[in-house]
Amino acid sequence: MTTPHALPQIAPAVANPHFGRIGGEEAVARLVEAFYRWMDTLPEAAGIRAMHEPDLSQTKAVLKLYLNEWLGGPKRYTAERGRPALRRKHLPFAIGQAEVDAWLLCMSRALDEVVSDAALRAELMAAFSRTAQAVRNDTPHHHGGTPHGGPPSTLVL
Ligand code: HEM
Numbered sequence: 001m002t003t004p005h006a007l008p009q010i011a012p013a014v015a016n017p018h019f020g021r022i023g024g025e026e027a028v029a030r031l032v033e034a035f036y037r038w039m040d041t042l043p044e045a046a047g048i049r050a051m052h053e054p055d056l057s058q059t060k061a062v063l064k065l066y067l068n069e070w071l072g073g074p075k076r077y078t079a080e081r082g083r084p085a086l087r088r089k090h091l092p093f094a095i096g097q098a099e100v101d102a103w104l105l106c107m108s109r110a111l112d113e114v115v116s117d118a119a120l121r122a123e124l125m126a127a128f129s130r131t132a133q134a135v136r137n138d139t140p141h142h143h144g145g146t147p148h149g150g151p152p153s154t155l156v157l
Helices: 017-022 024-041 043-049 057-070 076-081 097-114 118-135
Strands: none
Touching: 017 024, 017 118, 024 043, 024 057, 024 097, 043 097, 057 076, 097 118
16 A cells, blocks of 8 residues: 555656756756857857857856746746846847847757757757747737747746
């Protein structure tokens, strides 16, 4: 007979599937490092690289916090930087389809390096694509609901 103390623990990965599946903070850190390495090297990304400071250390730290939370991990981004409001935070930069494509190219290369699970890579690319379209600012913004389909976790843009 099963006694209560023999019940299995519910792992955090069950509550936060994407964060657990990717491999937690350590994998997110590697993903962000790879992402900016590709942004630094791919000719297609030169335009979006030029929007960033020469020193990427602060930007990397913030994207790590954000992605940890976006994937369902610790909510330190919101604690430190408030509501993401990504569309508003990207308004100082001119983002059209070319910039979206360049960003997604870097992220796709980074995912190829860091995530071995092809299904997870595809899910994350789909979610990144929706978010990238949502920060595009050469088209009118459609208000209401979650027009971009939302990230894998419940973090709202
Ligand atoms: C679509 C093309 C995109 C371009 C060209 C772009 C560019 C930028 C730039 C130039 C910054 C400022 C960096 C800094 O000052 O340190 C920034 C900040 C940021 N971006 Fe993007 N981005 C894009 C898409 C995305 C996407 C898809 C996400 C999320 C999945 C994202 C997440 C962030 C975050 C979290 C910040 C920091 C916001 C803050 O200040 O708290 N970006 N982005």
